[in-house]
Amino acid sequence: MLRLHNVSARYNMLGSYVNAVDRVDFEVRKSEIFGIAGESGCGKSTLLKVMYDLIQYPLEISEGSVEIHAAGKDGKPVVYRHGDIHRSWWKVISYVPQGAMHVMNPVARVKSQFFDAISKYHEKKSAKQLEAEIAGYLRELELPPEVLQAFPHQLSGGMRQRVLIALATFLHPDIVLADEPTTALDVVVQRGILTMLAKVQKKMKNSMVIVSHDMGVHYQITHRMGIMYAGQMIEIGPTEQIFESPQHPYTKMLIGALPKVGDNSQKEGIPGTPPSLKNPPPGCRFAARCPVATDLCRAVEPARVAVGHEHMASCHLLEPIAAERRAHHG
Amino acid sequence: MKNWNVRLKAGVAILAVFLILGFVFPLFHPGNPIDWSAYPKNLKPSAAHWFGTTNLGQDTFWLLAKSIQNSFIIGILVAFFATVIGALLGLLAGFKGGFVDRLITLFTDSFIVIPSLPILILLGTLLKGRASLLYIALILIVFNWPWPARQLRAMALSLRERDFIHTALFSGMSTFSIIVKEIFPFVAGWSLANFVNTILVAIGSESGLAVIGMSSNEKATLGTMIYWANQHQAMLAGRWWWIGSPVIAIALIFIALFLTMTGYQQYSALRRGK
Amino acid sequence: MRRNRGIVCWLLAVVLLLSACTKTGGDAQPAAGGAGTGTKPAETGQPASGSGGGKMTDVGTPRSQTLIVDILSGRSADPDRMNPYVPGAVPMDSGLHQLIYSNLWEIDTVKGKQIPDLAATMPEPLDNTNTKFRFKLQEGLAWSDGVEFTADDVVYTSDMLLKTKELGYSGYYSSLVKSMKAIDKTTIEVETVQPETRLAQKLGVVIWGTAFRVMPKHIWEKEDPTKFKFTDPVGVGPYKLSKRDPQGNWFLYEKRQDWQKSDIGKLVGEPGPQYILFKYFGPEEKRIMAAISHEMDILQDITPESWDVLRQKNTFAKAWYENFPYADMNDPCERGMSLNAAKAPYDNPDVRWALTLLTDIKNVSMATFGGMLRASPIELPPISVLQDNYHKPMTPWLKDFQLSDGYKPFDDSYAKDMVDMLKQQGVKGLPTDAKEMTDTFGVGWYKYDPAEAAKLLQKAGFKKQGDKWLKPDGTPWKLTINAPANFEVQSMRLAFAVADSWRKNGIDVNVQQMDAATFWDAESTGNFEVGSYWPACGLLPDSTSNFQGWHKKYIVPVGQQAPGNRNRWASDRVSSLIDELNGLKSDDPKVIQNITEINKEFVKGMPFIPMFGTSKFVPVDTYYWSGFQTSKNEFEGPWWWWSQFKYYTPHYKPTGK
């Protein structure tokens, strides 16, 4: 479906580079919800831009490739590579942006903003017909059709987010990318949005990528997930496995920080901040904050190793375990 | 410096040239450049008189240097105070709302509706004593602050609706520091444009007053230089060095300010990584 | 409907253009509207193609028959208002008093005497009280609407002025004339309030025009003179108003068909131009451009710099003199610095003299008008008539004149020095012999002597600190010169030039440019220290009326409107000389003697530092018209903004271009 081959992306900052995405390699499969987690500033959003092929100065892809495999009009498979993925926007791949408040034109009605994105795919239909369809679809997503006539500021945050999801899914794209779909919403609304996303995905059987810093979101809705740290994907695997047996110390700390039922202890964030992506340290990038880091960690970058079924992580401490497992299986 | 774009470089370079011309060069001129009959009149530009001499026997180059100095002083004084006063009042009104807003808006609007030129001429006539440049600057400030005030009030009104302002408000920040820290960065671009424009408006208004004989025509400013050149038909007589130098100076100063402003906006946009 | 109209308009325009093109090939009639035929200017549009061939003006008259004259005072705010008696400005010099209104007595500036116009004779006293006079009117004149001009019109005007207090001029007129009555159609008797020796000067023209303008009784008697606009002015002059710009930029006059019945037709002859267009082109730059492209025939009052440009770009342009100084210098008011004798330290004659000696007159002349100025050391303008009567005869006295410390300030080498200075600058065509030099640059002026000035100032209690002067009270000597803002260029520039000269000698001088209202108000109420005013006027050898105001009885405290003597300079001797003059007849030889004595008093006291006669650059374009007066053809002075303009018109002939 969506495949990233060892992709690096960087920002060209007046001559120096910020390597926001570093050799990331994974795929998003058909009919799954893939989650991308990590603290802010770890490159999640950049990764999303790379997936969506939103490569604009000063962002550039320095190595690797992005591919989307989809079915064409006649049913034959079509491959879109980065650089031309934008030709498949909205039909094959669509995007739910972060910050629903600011992504809508404040002086235009919701309807016209809806039309802007999709009308070119429905040239044959009359505006009235199309509007009726949209209204019907919105009703499905529990949105009153009146929102079409409203201006963005007249809608609540949750409604705006639903409108954006509706917009992204209206054309039944194969892949939907959602950037922090629940941030800045209160818990009840969050749950509603997540339920809606899951419902839509179930119905359309398409793939979905959800980027969120909130591990709880991933736990609730994603099938597989990857953990980003300082531009790298340091662990990837089925969501259930990751939550049950996190391998990377960073992942462990992220999950450890989640509140659990019956646990009343004070949760602390992870101490320290991620390293600068301008001049990342040698060795493991997490070493400076890692409670179990060794000198090796600080000197040599760890390789990605399999730590379970479809479960991989990058950590020097895991290498022996992995080798053992390989031997065991082998 | 290394990462400056072409606009910023060009703008700063031209500005620097003018600042040196206006503030450093006059230090090396022994006499008073506005004295009449100091040199033979109507000489074309030469090695001895770089920009020639005027019909009044002044050296155009030294006169220009002094004029640039005075015009700069007026322009920057007016632009600075008008923009700062206007920005603070406008943002305060737009952000605070209620009675404060009403009062400030009333005040601003009353100033805006009065046509400034007739009043400038009137006030010029009122000046019985000495029409000092400082006084002219003061009048121009009075007539130039309401513009940014009104504009920024409108901008503050829509900014107020934004989330982060709400956040700042609930986090207990004082109005003043919200205005300075949270709102001002958003209106800084416009304020800078207004600042640059007000410099030009000030220099332009002064020369407008000069043309009708209401400035202090014995002080060297770019406006009074144009006034005297016009008085002596420099344009029709083809004395381009006389009429041309203040006009080109005004144009270049403005273009330099404009380039600096837009160049800086580009530069800082890049720095923010957008 | 509207659409059709548009199409018709288009078609009409095309047809007109076509017909214009074909006609020019045939027998063009350049003189379509010849003298006397009174062809109306093309009534409807398309002026460029109206009457076959020849260039047309933009008001639709043939250019070859239209004399185009600059309007000195600019655009009229209300071009419909022609009533000369309501207070405020009527566009008088946009042709109205030059071509339409006539006065009882006009002036011949070359001979320096008054001549009868509507009146046929000068006023004859009926007894020796000098309060009753009689004069005759011209016979056979008619108003431009055909009604006969009679003594009734004059008497009506007089009665109206005496009766209607709201009219601005009424106050002055009532203080002068008690009554006027018509003896018969052409005879009038006047009774004055005071004994008058110069009635014709007060009711007729001496300079520019006069406030007493005779109005047609048959029109005015039906109107309220305080409200009447007199939109279609009627006069005895040789032209009538034919068209005007509703915006007030131009006024087109057409020669009367019955011009024989106008004052000029009777007294001089047939005016040359069929049309005279008074037009305001805008600021000086535009007026010059218009003159260069032959769109204007007579220019008024431009700067020497503009004349330089015009001279070089239009070989048909002519000024008063062929060569330097080009300008006419016979304007009846001279320019200089007025000092307020009611304000310290200018109440001290030594201070006034010190300022005189601190004036570098040659540089001032150069800076003001490029040296094209005639200096005057006395209180009368240096025009030819007065130079012969006063300046030249007084030169020996001036040479011997001593200040209180025995210093002789006069310097008669001014003219020669100016010639040398101008020669160095490459000016050609300068006068060579002494008499010519004096005639051009004046009899001389006072020395530029800062050392002597310092002596006088120290005597007056001033101190020098560094290179700055301190007043007797120890404060720095700051001085403000009032100057006209953007009118009267010469006075304005003179103020700056004098300021420059004084400033170089340690006085902190500021020139305050003022608009007309403030400028005049400051002078008459005495709110000035030094002003670039022009209180020294004169045209006739008998300039008694010009000196009247200097009588000490007119002095009022600072802050009050002064009826005269704005410099507030009290001289017993001058006052008694004026009293004496008022009892003398104009042609009494003692008149000149007395005025000479007055001038001596002025030199001693220096309440007004006289500097230069006024140089008027009033060039003409000889491309379309010939016969203009110049120094070589001096039938009159070049006073196109005076009421005597109508006297020039018979001399002007089209060149045929």
Next chain:
Amino acid sequence: MDFYKFLLSRILTFVLVVFIGITAVFFVPRFLPSDPVEAMIGQLTSKSAFMDPKAIETMRTTLNESFGLQGSLLQQYFGFFKRVLITHDFGPSLANYPAPVGELIGRALPWTMGLLLTSTIISWAIGNVVGLLAGFRKEKAYSKLLEAISIALYPIPYYIFALVLIMVFAYIVPIFPLSSTFQGDGFTWERIKSLVVGSTLPALSMILVGTGWWVISMKTLSAGIAEEDYVHFARLKGLKERKIMSRYVLPNAALPQVTMLALQLGTIFNGALVTEILFGYPGVGTLIYTGILQADYNLIMGTITISILAVAGATFVVDFLYPFLDPRVRYK
């Protein structure tokens, strides 16, 4: 209900603004060092060298009476309001006595409005387009060229610029007449033609010089808007840049410009003066100018009051229109 409250408060503001403005303008000229009557007497007496003091006194009284200048300042002040509010009359012009000020303004105003309103709106429109291009499509060569032209023209002093235009188009290459003569009356072809021929140069000069500020202002605004999320998202929607510019950037950036345009109407009265002087164009500018020069109180008050009313009216209208243009702003 909110709307009526809004309306009421706006009307109140309008009245207050006009009142404060007029009061200021009423008192300022009366502190002038000159007095129209004295100035007029001064000018008359300076021409005839001297005048009998009694005659001057008579003249002063009659002039004061006809000009309505008797009584204390306060009496004159209330008299002014009484006259304007009750008889809708500004009194006679002092400099053009007895022509009523209302008539003079009435004659001049259509000219000023016609020329300046048109050219202000045209330069506003052009300036916004160029500024939008310069701010949003700054990489395009034509944007740079247009921006460069308008920025280079803007700072040239208007007097000089207009004079150069005249020299080039009426003198060196005489396409237009040196002085505009407006022919004919009413709605005729002749009149329209002379209006077009006579107004082109003045309008051109005002448009070319006037565009610059709108360019600068719009450029800054649109460059800021271009950074907004909704513009980025519009790009993600796959919209063409031109459409983003016209549908997303322009409406948002133009909002402040509309307010500015209303306020700019006041400067129309300023700009008029030089245009009128240089092009011989009729209008209010010269009227105000001569009014001030001759201390013609009634004329000054009349013209400035009209100007104040016009600008206050325009802002009033914009305040009402604003909620229609910007849905975020409500009547409150």
